[in-house]
Amino acid sequence: MVDARGYSCPIPVIMVQKAVKDNPDKLEVLVDNQTAVGNVTRFANNNGYDVAVKELEDDEYSLALTKR
Amino acid sequence: MQKENFFKKYWLVMLTGLLVGAAAVALTAFGNPANMGFCIACFLRDIAGSLKLHGAGVVQYFRPEIVGIVAGACIMALIGKEFKPKAGSSPVIRFTLGAAVMVGALVFLGCPLRMVIRIGGGDLNAIIGLAGFVLGILIGIFFLKHNFSLGRAYKQGKVEGLAFPVMLIAGFVLTLISVSFFAVSTEGPGSMHAPILLALGIGLVVGALAQKSRLCMVGGLRDAVMFKEFGLLAGFGCILVAVLVGNAILGNLKFGFEGQPIAHTEWLWNLLGMTVVGWGCTLLGGCPLRQLILAGEGNSDSAITVLGMIAGAAAAHTLKTASSADGTGVNGPIATIVCLAVCLLVSVTHLKKEQ
Structure with a gap:
């Protein structure tokens, strides 16, 4: 799991970039702003992952990355 | 197919880029200084002057564009439910980096936006600035790849998030009702400005669009190099295209190094000044324009950065580190080296250790 809450871009994308280096089938990413949701989703889509976004309480988002 | 997707994905940031470029040309045509239609560093420096934080009489004016950009971003963020006050990510470091970025920008004479606008006016000194800017971003990326981070921010209340936008708007209203309270240049770049309502209106539109599209001058190259994402870079390119075309139509396009408006030809300091800007802004996570937008979204760390830039501008003129059309200031070179040391x-x- 990547907890990128509180970080502003590009840090969340860099954290995800490092995490997908190990080629996991699934990865959960927590962020707390829409810019990060958009940037992480775009990065994941470009790197072979599907993304399901779930809005949690308190302006937080959980992104479920699944390998295509 | 690929091309169609690209436009579909990035039309908003490209439209924003075109509009910023067109706005720069239009604002110059309506009275702003040449090749300075839209420069965040210059405008913040003018605001510092209008508050009498520095005594450079030729650059004092409370620029409505800045007020418009922050207010436009704030309104758009409120509408889009993206107004999320937060703070706490190394505020003093951000203030210092903001000041360093401003000192570097005033050695070159322009923020990244004005650098593109100067290139679009044919000022070849700005190409050297661009080389320095790219170098600075690449150094910043090197550290980002090695886990550089200014730390996380935390949620804040609405009032904290609104404080900076409201402060700016209040200051602007005061300039309208009590001109004597603030300094206004009677000669030089500070005396040259587009009509107030036009400047404010263009600022509002640019602020709103830049908030939605996330347009950023350092983000373009950074995302292209780090993530092979070319959207923001396309926005950057669109600004240049719009300025080039606009200047060509109005007959303002003059290629060369010598005699360019509000620029000097000392290439080494043009280069290193923008290296500070590229490096500092990469560490900060966004260019001066982006900092204004984030401040409008309630991000106090960015508001602190903008305040640092205003302080940096005041220092640059008081300590004679700012350049002029005649060349670098007496203390410009040493200040540039100090700012590079600060960035380093x-x-x-x-640098965080790998977990």
Whole structure:
């Protein structure tokens, strides 16, 4: 799991970039702003992952990355 | 197919880029200084002057564009439910980096936006600035890849988030009702400005669009190099295209190094000044324009950065580090080296160990 809450871009994308280096089938990413949701989703889509976004309480988002 | 997707994905940031470029040309045509239609560094410097934080009589004016950009971003963020006050990510470091970025920008004479606008006016000194800017971003990326981070921010209340936008708007209203309270240049770049309502209106539109599209001058190259994402870079390119075309139509396009408006030809300091800007802004996570937008979204860390830039501008003119059309200021070179040292120090002291 990547907890990128509180970080502003590009840090969340860099954290995800490092995490997908190990080629996991699934990865959960927590962020707390829409810019990060958009940037992480775009990065994941470009790197072979599907993304399901779930809005949690308190302006937080959980992104479920699944390998295509 | 690929091309169609690209436009579909990035039309908003490209439209924003075109509009910013067109706005720069239009604002110059309506009275702003040449090749300075839209420069965040210059405008913040003018605001510092209008508050009498520095005594450079030729650059004092409370620029409505800045007020418009922050207010436009704030309104758009409120509408889009993206107004999320937060703070706490190394505020003093951000203030310092903001000041360093401003000192570097005033050695070159322009923020990244004005650098593109100067290139679009044919000023070849700005190409050297661009080389320095790219170099600075690449150094910043090197540290980002080695886990550089200024730390996380935390949620804040609405009032904290609104404080900076409201402060700016209040200051602007005061300039309208009590001109004598603030300094206004009677000669030089500060005396040259577009009509107030036009400047404010264009600022509002640019602020709103830049908030939605996330347009950023350092983000373009950074995302292209780090993530092979070319959207923001396309926005950057669109600004240049719009300025080039606009200047060509109005007959303002003059290629060369010598005699360019509000620019000097000392290439080394043009280069290194923008290296500070590229490096500092990469560490900060966004260019001066982006900092204004984030401040409008309630991000106090960015508001602090903008305040740092205003302080940096005041220092640059008081300590004679700012350049003029005649060349670098007496203390410009040493200040540039100090700012590079600051960037290096901040970079190496914020590398997180791999978990």
